[in-house]
Amino acid sequence: MIARHRKTLAAVALLSLSGAIGLYGAYGVADAADGIVQPGQQSGNSQGVQAPATQPQEDPAVARGRYVAIAGDCAACHTDPHQGKPFAGGYALETPFGKLLASNITSDKATGIGDWSEEQFTRAVREGKGRHGENLYPAMPYNAYVKVSDQDMHDLWAYMQTVPAVNNQVVSNQLPFPFNIRLMMMGWNLLFFDKTPFKPVTEASADLNRGAYLVQGLGHCAACHTEKNFLGGDKNDRFLQGGDLAGWHAPEITGNRYAGVGGWTSEQIVQYLKTGSNDIAVASGPMAEAVTNSTQHMSNQDLNAIAAYLQSLPGSKATKPQPLTAVQQAMKQGANVYSANCSACHNSDGKGINQLAAGLGNNPAVQAANPQSLTTTVLQGGRGAVTLGNPTSGAMPSFAWKLSDQQIASVLTYIRNTWGNAAPAVDAHQVAQTRKDLKLPAQMSADGSAR
Amino acid sequence: MQRREFLSSALALAAASTLPAARAEVVSGGQPWEPGQANLPALPAPRQGGLAYFTQAEFDTAGALADRLIPADELSIGGKEAGCATFIDRQLAGDYGRGATLYRLGRFVKGTPEQGTQSPLTPAERWRKGLVAIDAYCQKTFSKTFVQLDGAQQDELLRGMESGKLELGSEVETRELFEQILANVREGFFADPIYGGNKDMASWKMIGFPGARYDFRDVIGKKGQKLTIIPTSLIDNTL
Numbered sequence: 180m181i182a183r184h185r186k187t188l189a190a191v192a193l194l195s196l197s198g199a200i201g202l203y204g205a206y207g208v209a210d211a212a213d214g215i216v217q218p219g220q221q222s223g224n225s226q227g228v229q230a231p232a233t234q235p236q237e238d239p240a241v242a243r244g245r246y247v248a249i250a251g252d253c254a255a256c257h258t259d260p261h262q263g264k265p266f267a268g269g270y271a272l273e274t275p276f277g278k279l280l281a282s283n284i285t286s287d288k289a290t291g292i293g294d295w296s297e298e299q300f301t302r303a304v305r306e307g308k309g310r311h312g313e314n315l316y317p318a319m320p321y322n323a324y325v326k327v328s329d330q331d332m333h334d335l336w337a338y339m340q341t342v343p344a345v346n347n348q349v350v351s352n353q354l355p356f357p358f359n360i361r362l363m364m365m366g367w368n369l370l371f372f373d374k375t376p377f378k379p380v381t382e383a384s385a386d387l388n389r390g391a392y393l394v395q396g397l398g399h400c401a402a403c404h405t406e407k408n409f410l411g412g413d414k415n416d417r418f419l420q421g422g423d424l425a426g427w428h429a430p431e432i433t434g435n436r437y438a439g440v441g442g443w444t445s446e447q448i449v450q451y452l453k454t455g456s457n458d459i460a461v462a463s464g465p466m467a468e469a470v471t472n473s474t475q476h477m478s479n480q481d482l483n484a485i486a487a488y489l490q491s492l493p494g495s496k497a498t499k500p501q502p503l504t505a506v507q508q509a510m511k512q513g514a515n516v517y518s519a520n521c522s523a524c525h526n527s528d529g530k531g532i533n534q535l536a537a538g539l540g541n542n543p544a545v546q547a548a549n550p551q552s553l554t555t556t557v558l559q560g561g562r563g564a565v566t567l568g569n570p571t572s573g574a575m576p577s578f579a580w581k582l583s584d585q586q587i588a589s590v591l592t593y594i595r596n597t598w599g600n601a602a603p604a605v606d607a608h609q610v611a612q613t614r615k616d617l618k619l620p621a622q623m624s625a626d627g628s629a630r
Numbered sequence: 631m632q633r634r635e636f637l638s639s640a641l642a643l644a645a646a647s648t649l650p651a652a653r654a655e656v657v658s659g660g661q662p663w664e665p666g667q668a669n670l671p672a673l674p675a676p677r678q679g680g681l682a683y684f685t686q687a688e689f690d691t692a693g694a695l696a697d698r699l700i701p702a703d704e705l706s707i708g709g710k711e712a713g714c715a716t717f718i719d720r721q722l723a724g725d726y727g728r729g730a731t732l733y734r735l736g737r738f739v740k741g742t743p744e745q746g747t748q749s750p751l752t753p754a755e756r757w758r759k760g761l762v763a764i765d766a767y768c769q770k771t772f773s774k775t776f777v778q779l780d781g782a783q784q785d786e787l788l789r790g791m792e793s794g795k796l797e798l799g800s801e802v803e804t805r806e807l808f809e810q811i812l813a814n815v816r817e818g819f820f821a822d823p824i825y826g827g828n829k830d831m832a833s834w835k836m837i838g839f840p841g842a843r844y845d846f847r848d849v850i851g852k853k854g855q856k857l858t859i860i861p862t863s864l865i866d867n868t869l
Contacts, residue, residue, distance in 0.1 A: 515869040519862040523845035560665045577667065583867055625865040626713070627720070627824045628680075 244338025247331045250481070251324065251397040252473035256281040260468075267291075267345035272318050273425060275411065277354035279318045287344035297336045304332065307368065314364035316352075317372075317411065326377035326396030371412030390488025393481060394419075398473075403429035403465060420495040421547060426617060427464050428551040430544045433494025438543055440489055448486035449479060454534065455564025460544060461537040461573060463556060467564035475566040497548065502601035503592065509604060513593025516586045520578065521594075529598040535563075535573035540598030550605045553591050554613045557582070579619035584610040682723035683754060687775075688761050689715050694777045696815045698784045706836040707829065709815050717818030717827030718757070727754035747806050753814075760807040763798040823863045834861040842866075 248254070259270040259281075268283035285291040292300060295310055302308045307321035315321065327335075352359055377396055379388040394400050406414045406422045421431040421438070434441040440448055443459065450457040452474035455467060462470045474482065503510060518527065524536035531538035539545050544552060558579045563572035578587065588607040595602035614621070681689055696709030696718075706712075721727055729752035741748045751759065768776045768787070776784065790796025791808040798804045818827030820834075822842060828834065834841050841861035849857050862869060 512869060515860065515862075518845075519843050519866070519869060522848075527845070527848050560667075562665060577665065581865060586867070586869065622867075623824065623865050625823060625863065625867060626716075626829070627826055 238337065240334045240337040241341050242338075243331075244334035244336065246476075247327075247335040247397065248338055249473055249476045250393060251327070251335070251399070252469060253284070254472050255468060256318075257284050264343075264345040264347070266339075266342050267347040268349040268351075269347060271353075274316075274318055274354075276358045279316055280349050280351045280353060282351050283345065283347045283349050284339065285342045285345045285347075286340055287346050290346050290348045291344060292339065293344055297333070300336050300339070301332045304335070306374070307364070307372070314361045314368070316354075316361075316364060317367065320399040320402045322372050322413070323396055323399035323401060325372075325374055326392065328377065328392070331397070367410065367412070370410070373415075384487075386484045387487055387491060389481065390484035390486070390491075393477075393485055394488050398485070400432065404432050417495065419489070419492060421549070423549060423551060424465065426551065426555045426613070428544075428547055428549040429466070430547040430552070431495055431497070432489050432543075433492035434490040435494035435497060437499045438497040438547065439492075439494045440486075440543060441494070442541060442543075443490075445483055445486040445490065448489065449482040452477070452482050452485065453479070453566070454568035455566045455572060456534045456537070456569060458531075458533045459538045459542050461531075461535075462564040463537075463561035463575075464552065467562065470564035471566060475564070475568065499546075499601045500603070503596040503604060509589040509592045510596065512586065513589035513591070514597075516582065516590040517593055520582065521590065524573075524575070529594065532573070534569050536575070539594045540600060542600075546595055546600050546602040548603065550591055550595070550602075550609070551613070553594075554587065554605065554610050555617065557587050557591065558610070558614055558619050559617055577619070579614060579621075580623050583622045584608075584614065682720045683727060684715070684719045684722070688758070689719060691761050691765065691776050692718055692757075694784065695788075695811055696818065698781065698788055699812055699815045700819055701781075707832050709819055712819050712829045712832050713823075713827040714815045714818030717821060717825050718814045720826050721814065721817075722754040722757055727757075728752055729754075747803075749803060749806065753810060756802070756807060756810055757814075760798070760802050760811070763802045763804075763807075767796075767798050824865055828863075831861045831863055834863075 254265065256270055256272060257266045257268055258264070259267070263269060264285070266284045268281045270281045272279045272281060283291045286293040288294045292310075295303075299310050303310070303315060303319075303321075305321060305325045305327060307315040307317060307319060309315055352361070357363065377392050380391070383391075401413055401419060401422075403424055404419045404422050406417045406420065408414055419432050419439075420435075422429045431438040433439040436442045443451075443457075447457045447459060451460060451462065452470060455462045455470040455475065477485075517525075525531050525539055529539040537545075556575065558577065560575045560577035562574045563569070565572045582590070584607040587610045588605045591605040591610075594600065595605070684692060693710040693715040696712075696714035700706075700709035700712070700714070702708035702711065725731070732752070734750065734752070736750065738748055738750045749756065764787070765775050768774055768779060772779060772783065776787070779787070787796065788808070791798070791804050792812075794805050796804060798807070818825075819832075821827055823829060823831060831841060833839075839861060840846075840857075840859040842864050843859070843862060849859070860869075
């Protein structure tokens with residue numbers, strides 16, 4: 180750190196002669212050269228992307244393990260985004276069944292996993308068993324991590340042992356009766372936990388197999404992007420064909436050209452995962468966190484492999500319906516609302532601004548059968564993923580105070596059926612329900628009379 | 631010091647002293663606000679009866695003043711119907727009325743016209759004292775309140791205030807009062823309807839102002855052509 184600090188001072192002294200623009204460039208390079216970021220450093224605010232201390236004499240297994248931890252996005256749950264120490268747990272996961280707190284997985288002996296054996300650790304990650312064989316809840320995606328290879332598990336263990344100990348006692352199980360009975364998960368595991376390790380497809384390319392390994396295993400993409408049954412198990416026949424979570428709809432990400440990413444180039448997918456946005460879409464909501472914590476730090480080769488695998492999936496049978504025509508009242512109102520409120524950033528041609536404001540035409544998320552993410556975004560606003568490649572990202576303000584439920588429904592119907600898009604109309608009742616669920620204010624009165 | 635010298639030395643200073651610290655904020659971290667938070671226009675809550683600052687009599691007088699300054703004609707509705715008095719009432723109850731951004735610690739010395747108002751009064755106080763003085767003058771001269779005068783008499787009084795020929799007494803600076811009334815009535819007539827005036831965007835429709843829009847790239851090339859842009863206000867359920 181001291182050496183780096185000195186380097187910075189020297190750079191400042193030198194560049195103060197040549198002006199501010201030069202300075203900027205130099206810092207950009209310095210940041211990029213710092214390489215992989217320590218996972219778990221992301222919080223929702225300005226301390227988002229931090230460069231790690233480089234350790235010259237690091238064990239290669241630890242370096243590989245750090246990458247495994249990044250690809251597995253362990254920090255998403257095990258690091259509390261609100262000023263939590265890396266991997267110290269305590270972050271509350273809201274499940275349909277109740278609240279679970281992510282555990283402390285630092286090397287602390289008393290409250291973390293410092294006293295665990297490698298076997299116990301591996302069993303927890305891949306089989307969902309606690310240190311003493313008790314069942315973990317599948318909020319921990321062991322049903323995906325079961326695909327992680329022995330080598331990666333070993334490296335991950337090597338890395339986790341280097342994570343600084345943090346004493347933080349977490350009582351994970353905050354579920355109500357009867358879900359708080361861990362033994363119930365035995366039945367769940369029987370029904371939904373497929374223990375098969377990852378099997379490469381022999382006739383597929385190494386690239387495709389690598390992509391499948393990352394998507395099915397470490398990436399645990401299915402946790403959000405696959406629909407769940409009423410017991411929270413994956414509907415495996417609808418793998419990655421879109422799923423609902425509180426306030427959001429994770430769209431289909433298969434090769435389906437209408438609903439999935441089949442119409443994207445692999446460069447577009449890689450850019451999205453690397454920087455948080457491309458010329459079509461901006462990652463926001465839970466996906467923004469996934470990009471910031473995980474995918475932006477993955478190698479281009481791995482991201483290309485992921486893109487190739489996703490596009491190889493046939494996906495759902497969803498096909499483009501006939502677009503709703505402009506004669507309908509909602510489309511007219513939607514066009515007016517769009518032109519006054521949205522076009523400044525998203526453009527009248529719906530193309531948005533690359534890396535800043537999402538394009539709306541041909542964007543699968545915009546045409547998803549379930550418009551939940553759109554409704555949530557218009558009502559509460561959103562922030563794009565913050566990454567090293569796109570450090571300030573874009574943001575959208577909340578329109579809850581400005582637009583009525585009907586106006587939001589109409590403008591969403593409009594963007595879902597313009598610029599080549601086609602999708603079912605959005606209902607004002609759904610907007611009203613989301614407004615209520617998110618506890619957002621009602622539209623203000625037009626003359627400011629009622630509050 | 632030459633301008634160029636000044637600029638380059640300032641830049642070097644800035645680079646050496648402040649930029650490394652500023653860098654952390656500039657380079658990473660997204661936008662400085664959370665989803666779900668909105669900066670709403672600050673509107674004072676109306677008191678009982680719907681008024682925020684004025685008494686009913688003051689409100690009626692303000693409406694009558696607005697209607698003489700912007701009378702209804704073939705171009706638009708008048709200032710009273712447009713809600714100028716409501717706009718002024720709400721503004722006087724808020725930061726503007728309190729003179730929140732004015733230096734008001736004295737000492738107060740009469741200045742030149744270019745120096746603007748040098749009064750210890752806040753806008754809200756000036757309105758209140760001014761309306762008392764106007765009605766006192768009307769009572770003395772016509773044995774009526776301002777509201778009870780006919781249009782010609784009201785105009786005559788306003789002309790007197792504007793020209794400085796009429797003095798409303800030692801309590802108020804008559805010309806300053808007139809200028810404030812005129813300015814506030816105009817503001818109420820042209821401000822966004824969310825603030826209580828400009829009913830149904832009457833003034834915007836009159837002058838062809840498109841309102842609360844912020845993207846004109848599609849029409850910027852249509853120089854000299856008639857643009858049919860529907861005006862819109864901040865909260866507009868007619869869209």
